Every structure is written in C-alpha cells, then in structure tokens.
Amino acid sequence: MTAPTPPPAPTVPVHDDRPHRVTKPFFTFGTVSLLIAMGVGYSFGVTRMLLGLGQVTNLDDHNPWGIWISFDVACGVALAAGGFTTAALTDIFGGRKYKALLRPAILTAFLGYLWVAIALSFDLGRYWNIWRPIFNWQGNSVLFEVGMCVTVYLCVLAIEMSPSILEGLKARIDDNEWGAAFLRRIEGPIMAAYRGVRVALPIVIVAGVVLSCMHQSSLGTLMLIAPTKMSPLWDTSVLPLLFLFSAFMVGFPMVILESIYANISFGRSPEMELLTPLSRIIPWFIGLYALLKLGDLAVRWDSLDFLARPGATTSLVVEILVGVVAPFLLLLNKAVRRSMGWLFLSVALIIFGVVLNRINVFLVAYEAPYSTRSYFPSVGEIAMTIAIVSSILFCYRFFVTFFPILPGFQPQRVAELERLREERARTVSPFWTWVIRGSAIAFLLAFVAIYNVVHVTAERGTVKLVESVRRVQAATPVFAKAPSNYPNRPPGYQNFYELKSEFLAGRSDDYEPVPFAHRIHDEITGGDCSACHHRYAADPSDRVGVDLVEYHAQFDVKVGGACAACHQDLQDRPPQGCQRCHAAPSEADSPSRIGLKGAYHRQCIGCHERQATTEYAPTACNSCHHPWTPDHGALVDLSGTPRPQDVTGLCLSCHPRVGRDILATAHWRWQGYSPVLKGYEHRGDVSLTMMVNNTCISIGSNMQECASCHIGYGWVDEKFDFSNPNNIDCLVCHDTTGTYKKEPGRGGLPDPSVDLVAVAKKVGRPTKRECGSCHFASGGGPFTKHGDLEPALVDPPPDLDMHMGQLKMRCQDCHLTIEHRIAGMSMSAPAVEGRVRCERCHGPTPHGVAGVLSRHLDDHVRAVACETCHIPSIARNLPTLLRRDYSQAGADRPAGVDRYGMPQYDKRFGTLTWGKNIVPKYLWSDGTRNASLVGGTIAPSAPVVLNAPVGEKRDPKARIFPFQLHEAVQPYDTVNNVLALPKLLGGYWVDYDWSKAISEGMKLVNVPYSGSYGFVETRMYSSVHHQVVAAGKALGCADCHEPEAITCTRCHRNAAGMALPEHRRAMYPEAKARMDFKSLGYTDDPARVGGRFYVTLGRGVPPR
C-alpha cells in the first residue's frame, strides 16, 4: 500500500463550524441532471400506479420483493444511520466537536427515511392503505414493528430538523428575502416553535437513538420469518443484532462520505480536522460487527453448505472481504485516515459492504423453492431506484441552499447569529420548559404503553379478528351444524360434514350417472363377489361387519370365485349392498370408512386400473360417464318460425365437423359398405332404395313417403342434394321435447305445427324415443315390422327388456356411435357401420356364475346366439304383423277386428294377420344374408325369400339366431319374372289400379315393366335382437330339448344322486317344438346325439 499523500493544511484562517446556508446557484448541471433522472424514474412510478406492479417490475409470486424493498427501503434505512449515530455521538456521548457534522447527518437521515416511505408507497399494492397500521395493530408482525418505529422516528427526525428549518425561515425574514412578507406575519409562532423545539430536543434526541436501534435491528428480524427459504449463509437468529451493529458501523462512514462529497461539490476544502478523528472510531464498530458476523459463521460452520449456491457464497465473501475486512485494515492506518482520497475509499467500501449485505439478505439469500426463474430488477425498477436516490440528492441540495445546515467557512451573517443568540437569551420560562419536556416524555411513555399493549395482546394470540371473521363466528359456530341425514350419530362424530356429493349434484348437468351393470362385472370377476362385497355383517345394524375372507375361513371355505356355487339363492338373499356400510364418509364407528361415492369410484377405478387392458376397463371419467348436452337455450339464437334448414345452419355454425361427418353416414346416404350382402360384400353403392321388401314393397318408388324417415329435409326425388349439410335434420334425433315429428309425404320435412325454436333450444343426446321415432315405426306404422322393437321400449318394464328396462340403457350404449356412424345391422338395409355384439360386454363365456350349468351354457354360445335363449318371444307387449296379402287389396270390405283388436283387412294392404307373443323362427346365420335388389328375377313357383340369412350347421361361423318371419302376397311382373314395384302413396292408394301403380313405380326406379302382373308369395326375415330377458326368464333346457334327453349321468358317470328336475321343466311350455332340430340339420335332438363338431354323447349307457 502506497502511503497516502498528506492532506493540505486548513487554509481558512477563521474557521466557523456554525451552520450556514450555501450561497451557490441552485440550478447547476448537477441539479438539472438529477431532475432529469427523477423525471425518467417517476414516469415508471406513474406507470406502476396506473397499470399495476406487474407491468413495471419483474416481481412475481415467487419473488414478491425486489430492489424497491431491498435497496430503496432496507439500504435506505441502513444508510440513514448517520443521523442517529452522530446525534448520539455529539449530544449524548459528548463528542461536541463533531456537531458541525450533525445537521447534515440529520438532514441525510430525514431525507433517507422520507424517501423510504415514498419508495414504499410505490411498492405497496394498496398504497392508499399505508396509514392502516396506525389503527390496525399486529404486534406479532416484525413489519409492524418496523413500520411503526420508522413512522415515529420520521416524526423525531422532523423535530430534529425543525431548528434548521425555523432558523432558515427566520433568516429569510431578517434578510428580507422572497417570501419574507408572508413569513413576517407568522414570525411569532416560528420563534415560539423554535424555542419550544430546542427545549424538547434533548428528550427527542435520545428517543431517536432508541427508536433507531429498535427498527434497525427489527429490519434484520424481518427475513427470519422464512427460515426455509433463506440461505443458511445469512439465516441466523443474531441477524437483528448484526443489522444493528452494521447500522452503527455504517453511520459515521455515511457522514464522512457526505461531508467530503458536499465540500468537494461546493468547492470547499474537506473538513479533515473533523473527519480524521471521527474515522478513528469506525474500526471499533467494524471490529464489533466483524466479531459477531464471523463468530456467528464459525458457530454455524458445520451446518453451512458453501457449495450449494456458489453465487451466494461469492456474494458473502465479497461482502465480508470488501465491505468489512478491507476498510477495517485501511482505517487502522493513520495515513489513510488523514488522506481525503483514501478515507473516501475506505468509507465507500464500508457503505458498499452494508448495501451488499442488505441486498444479500433480502434478495440473494431468499430463494423460493418453487420459483422457476431468478429475479433481476427490471428497467423500471432500476430507473425508479435511481430517481429515489436522485431525489434525496436534489432535496439535500435544496435544503442546504435554503436552510442553515452546512457549516460555513466565512462568517458572512454575523448579525443573524447575534440575533439568534439574543432569541436564546429570551428563552422559555422554567414552567413552559417542563410543560414541553413533560409532554414529550408523556408522548414517549404513551408510545411505550401502546407498544406494550400491542405486544402483550399479540403474544397472547388474541389478535384482533377481522370484522368478517367475527361475523363468521357469531353467525354459525362451525360445529353446531349437525348433518341432517345422520342425526343419530354418536356424539363427537356429528361434526363430520357429510359429503353431500356436490360432485354428483354439480356434475349431473355435465355427466350422466353410470348404470352399474352388476351381472357383467359378476361374470368378469369369475363370480367372485368378494371383489367388491368385501365384508359381511350378520346383524343389519352392524355397520362394520367382519372381513369376508375371515368369515368364510371358519367354514373352511376359501373366497375367490364362483360364490354362486354355494349361494344359489343370490336372488332371494343378495349380498349386502354398498350403502349399508358406506352411507357417509368417515363415520363414528369407523372414521376411515369412506362414503358411497368414494366407495364406488375407488372400487371401479382401482379395479380398472389394475386390468391389463383398458379396452374393457376404461379409467377416464367420460368412458363410464356419458356427458350430458349443455343447455342450448341461450345458444340457439332463433325466434319466430325459421325454416328447418335455418335451424340446421345454426347447428352447423357451431358444429361444422358434425355436418361433414353426417354427409358420410348411412343414415344420411342410405347406402354404404355392405359386407353382409351376399354378392355385394365389397360394394359401397348398394342403396336402401334398391332393395325390395314385402311390406311397402319398394322405397325407390315411394320416395316421398319413405323419406319421412330420412334424416334430411326434402328428399322427394333424385334431385335431392346429398352434399348440402343444411338439409340435415338434426332435430329428429336430438329432440328432447318429444314434440318434434316429421310430416308423412313431404320428403322428411317437419310437421308445420312443430315449434322448431323450442325444440332447438332443448336439444340433447338421442334417447330411445328419438331412435324409435323411425325404427319403432318401420314397416308402415308402430309395431308393424319389428316385433322386438316397439314404443314400449322407450321406458320398458325390466321383464320386457332388461337392458333398456332394468339398466335404463340407451340405444347407443350397444349401437356404438363414432362420428355419427351408428353400429348395427338391419335385415333390410344394406349398409353396415359396425356390428353390435353381446360379447363386447359379456365376453365369450358369459354364464360364469350360473352354478353347475355354466359350462354347459357357455358351450352353447358356440352354436347358439345369445338372443336365441334370451329372447324367448317377441311382440310381447303389442301385436306385430305376420302376413299381408296385397292380392286382396282394393276392395271396400269391413276391416274386422281380430282378438288383439287389430284390423284384419285394410283396403290399402289387403288382408292382415297379426300375432302377439310369437316364437321367433330359428335359423343358422353367419351374419350375412342374400339380397333381393330391384329388377332381380324370381322363381314365382315357390314362395320367394327376399333376404334369407346365410348359414348352415356345418359352417363353424354360423350360429342359430332367432328371426321374425314376414309373409306376404305381393305383385310381380309375370313376363319378366321380377317383383313389381308399385307406387303406393299417390299411386295405388288413390285409384287402386295395380297396373297403373306398378307402371308408375317401376318407371321411377328404371326397371322395365311388361304390363302384366300377378301375385306371388314372399317371405322376409327380420333379425331379433331386442326385448332381451335376464337369466331367470331365459329359455330353459327343456324349452328346446326333449326332457328325457337331458340327463347328467350319461357323461358324469359317477353322478349318482344328481337330479335335475328343474332343467327338465320348460320355462315356456306353451311354445311347443320351439326348435325344429331336423330343419336345422340335426338328425335328432343334439342333447341326445351331440353337437355340431365336438361332442359324441352317450359314452355310457343311460341308466334305466
């Protein structure tokens, strides 16, 4: 270290350390620069006020405090420590020779604290509430401590500043300067205040020192509230003490820095005769601080991880080496203390060290664990900070110019001083002295008392509750509310809130509840009821029960499948239901027991998640829960009587993709890929209009009538535009009001009486009613064609159809629909968009829990379709049409009524034969069928079968399916041997002239007509898939097989005592010879002669 040059000897012959106003021009380059910096910075401040903190700062939830707190506030308070340290030095500890430094130090402190408050108000989100802590005390809060202390200390500083201010005002009066005329009027009060303040000052000065020590240390406590977020390098319980000591340490350096800086900038020689001895005190404070700082680090050394955050460690090292060790060593050197330059450097290092320490504690040490980015101040934050510092400098310049702060070197206003001395001579009387001092002390005592009250109340935990919470307490004691559904809970447990499944209530608008298919799951678990029914309680009041495995262990029974083997009376005595125990969550007798909602979900989700495939065990919410359609009431912006196409246009405006999907579907085009039509397996162009049937004979020649079941508007002839999505009839399927209907004969347009707007506002998922509006009415009217599809299926009793009745399933639950392509196959329509298979839910071995018979029944699945046994009869509710004879039509005969109340004759259709509860026809079918297209030749000698199912006994893919047979006598072209295609509506049904009607009709479908017609017997099948009954109502063994053929002992040779009387009993004995095995290709009852491929029965001799 080179020896610093010695300072120049004081050149001013008459030294005067009394404060004087600086007589220099106020507006200089420096002050104007400060103004510019303030303008730039405060423009960011204004932006923050207008747009919020987030727009200007880089703060976020993880870094809530930036440099406005760490520098402007924390460093501001620390660097204002010169005020109280100098005051303590000169006025308490008798260092009176330094009092020339006192007024500048107090001014710096005052300005520092003032701008701390101003900077804080920019940082506070609700700055207009800044006064709140005065009334809303929170003694536990360190910040409250700091805030109140700073507020009072700011008042103290104002009092300490007031002699300078009042002297300055007095000087203005005396010198007759600007404003003197006004000030002269209040000269009396000014002087009274001046005298009063001077009397109170000793008390106030001591209070200032105490307050400073309080909040300087409390600032250090501030960050101790977040020990888990603070770097251990700084997080220590002695942090408040460190803050206090560093405030002591930085006080005099700030005074020295400010003195040197002020003197140089005013072109004076520095007051080295004061600064040098003052700087001799500083190393003591540095030493005190360093001792504590390093001692604390040493004590906690083992718990410190210096490598965890290298940046932080570096910052700590710089803080200690540059800010503490270096100035300490420098200031020990006498030459350094005497040299202005070196002294300036030394104190600057100390100040830098303290600033870095505060930034370290408030920014660097604070590391939010979830923060995704590190904080760096934004341009706005930096500019504002510069503006704050500039403001302090500017105000310093202002005050030293207009008020006597700085010591003067030229006693230019001796007269002024003489006058002031005079004033002091006329000092206040002892009475008033003690009144003023007494009130000052009383103020301080009141402050202490209030402080005491705040702390004691806070410590006792009775923090003043906010108004609203007090209301909360008064209005509803939290535990006074007993759950209404369970008033009988034992005391102490009534306080559990019942989960009144808001999930289900709130979501019922969005999702449908899931109908639990109990039987299927029963089968999937292999009949292991214990998979879900895991406990057993003999007593109905027992809400806990015993474990099912333990319970069965006492009977030496292992639980794990085929429960029904023993429990054959499951129907009569079902296992205990879930809700018996799982009534409400966390009840008294077993607090860990969950409620019904949780039980269901956990069982389902838990089990599904464990399955190997999610195909049958989906886990997403909407794979079990169907979403409801949201309320379209507000979405449908229609009024009056719009055209149907306009309604569709509105639908498509939100659902454009659906429109494109529909244009490709079979429901729209009535044609499509036809893999089930023999001879047309690889075609996509076979249309429904090309098919011949024996109900209304031909669609192509009756388009206007038949298109009332088309999901479109206006299909009356071939000019219909299939590419225009606006022609789609959305409402026919998505109506939920039940008021929508199509008008027959208008090509699918709705009945004019329908309020389309009301229907459109209530659209929803199609129900069975909407599907049935066409499919229940096929063949010309309700229950005409399909004996298994009738209007009663909209809401059937369970024994009519267990899927739709018991499980409330919708059509689309089986007829899976993807992009409006609906799975399913009709015996009349060519297109197929997916097949419906029972196995999708029931699996290949569905009879798992039916007891000893299950294997035999599962064997049947290979040869017999599920429907064969589970649809014992069709048209169980309403009669269906079995035969119509068009050859008898056209006569004016009485209709007559058969035993079902149905007409036996109709002029349009001829004689009609109805049947109810009819047994289906059983035929082999591999799923395909022959087709009769328009123009196909027939052999009229025998009954013409229009759509015979394909399959035979030897075909392994074929199984026995039930069918409904439609018989008819219908016209045909006797010359060309093709089925005639008469136009019925608007044709035959007008003038009952077959020849004319056939001629018109065949022209419409471009089939040549010879002119002569006759009548031919035709047969048409429709498949039977609906009106499925449950196991208990399905066909029994003896319904198909001869009772005598059903024996056990033929195969089970040692089955002595095995008697099966119930299997020899037919479930439906009235339907004799239901299954014609001979016509199906068997030589005899397969129970006697064996099945198709694998069983040769009769390995033993049947017992006699």
Next chain:
Amino acid sequence: MDINRRRLLQLGFAAASSAVPVAALAEQPDEAAAAEAKAADGASHVGVLYDTTLCIGCRECEAACNRRNNLPRTPVPFSDREVLRTARRPSDTAFTVVNQYQGSPSADQASLPHTYCKVQCMHCLYPSCVSACIVGALTKAADGAVVYNPTICLGCRYCQIACPFEIPAYEFFKPLTPRVRKCELCTDHEKGTGANPACAAACPTEALVFGRRADLLATAKERIAKRPARYLNRVYGEREVGGTAWMYLVGRPVREIGLLPLPDKAPPARTEAIQHGIFRYGLLPTAFYGLLAGIMWFNHRAHPEDGPGIGEASDDAAQQGAAPDEEVRR
C-alpha cells in the same frame, strides 16, 4: 471535547448491554406456552385429509374451487388432463392445482403410472403469513381457516415472503386494488359461514375428506396402521411448521411429489420470540433510554453551558479552531 478510549468503551458497553439480552432472548422462544395455546385452539380446528394414493388427477377439485370462488374462466376446460403435463403452482386465478408426477403413488400400487398431488394453502396451525401480516389482514378464524381481509391490506406481500409453502398469490397486474389470493377453506365472508371446502365435496374418490383435524389425524393414523405397505409412516402436515390443517397421506417420499420437507418448528416462533423478547413490557427500550439519558445528563453536567448540538449554534468555534485535533496537528 475529545473522543478518547474511555468514551469509546462507554459506547461499546452501551451497545453490548443492549445486545446481550437480545441475543439471549432470540434463542429462547416460549415454545411450551405456544404449544399449550395451540393445543387449546386446535381442538376446534377443521382440516382436510388428502390421501395422495387415492387421487386420480381428475381436477374436479380445481373446477369446484373455480366455481365456488368465482374465479375467472380458464382457457382450457378442467376436463383437459393435458395441463397435468406441466408443473403448476397456485396463482391468483387458481387457488388449488393438481400436479402429476411420474411413478406409482405407493409401492402397493405398482401398476399405476402416475402420482397426483394437490396443492393449496395448508392453513397452518401457527401460520407464518398471519404472524407476518402488518395489519392483521390475514387472520386465523375460529375454525382454523386462514382468511384474508382485503379492506385493510396494504399490499406489502410480506405474507408471500413468509409462507413456507409459497402459497399466497398476488394480483400484480391490478393497479389500485390488488389482493392476496389463496385458499380460504371456502369461508364465506358475505354469508358469514365458516369453512366448507368445495374441493373436498367434489372429490369423486374421497381422497379429500373434510372434518375436525383431530379426527382426521386419527383417521390418517388408522389408515397407515391398516395398510403399512401403502403408506409411508408419516402424515405430512401433522407436525410440519407446527402442524397444518391440511394433512397429506403419502406413499412415497414427499420431495418426489412436489412437497417440501419442512422442519417441525413454526417459523413465527423464532421471530415472535425475538420481537416479544426484546420489547417485552417495553423494558429494554425504556432501560436503554434511561441509560442514554443518564450519559447525556452526565456529559451535560460537565458542560452545563452546552445546549443540544442540533439546535446549538455553538460558540466553540474559536476554541476548536485554536486547538485542532492532535492527529490533524500531526
């Protein structure tokens, strides 16, 4: 007048005399009394038990929270599970979020690919934010919910600094009336009803169970005892930072599912001990004041003609100038 070593020692002793009790009190929190008070309060506290092994990440709790608190509509619907791919934190528009973590929730559920963990205000029994709040805008209600009163809030965001779980969110983009936003256990200030969390009511698997904290803790212990293979033998929130109203049952280390391992000691215990220790009955400041006043009086007695330095336009100038400091004279 001179500053000599004697004076400096006086100064130092004065500082030290104030410092020693500070340091002593700083390390002596009145924990026994605090725990006693806490136990008395905690009997009436409610809470929520969250079983992470049962959470399926359906985000119904988020949706319910959004509805109940009238939070703004989210750009993606709550049924969208894509958002689970990104780690999220509670914000001023979402008081609770569910995050997804790789790996099964517990050793017992090895086939599950993901663990879900819900985050929200934990409603500490001894909340740092309540202790920190300068005006008491954050308070702990009688039922244990930590609730917020925006009327008196300054917006200092000290609560955000204080919260060990990093929960309170702030409306940084509101210029005039930003609020601290966080779960308040669905305390309804308007209707004056106590805690009744919507998320717990919405949970389809009852992974969230709301009830009295003491009962929930017993329930949690019972579940752990019944299924030791599934749960780690700890209840997260039982003792963390002095205990929290929300408690988590976990099947894997908490750090893996985005929870912080936290010490048992409540952070306010330290700051409040320091605060109340230093300023108990105002004794220390008053004594310090008396000490300084005594020194002042002593020095003033030696120089009775001196007024206070700030007000004094001293006459010592000539004396000072005539007898400069020894050091300056060299």
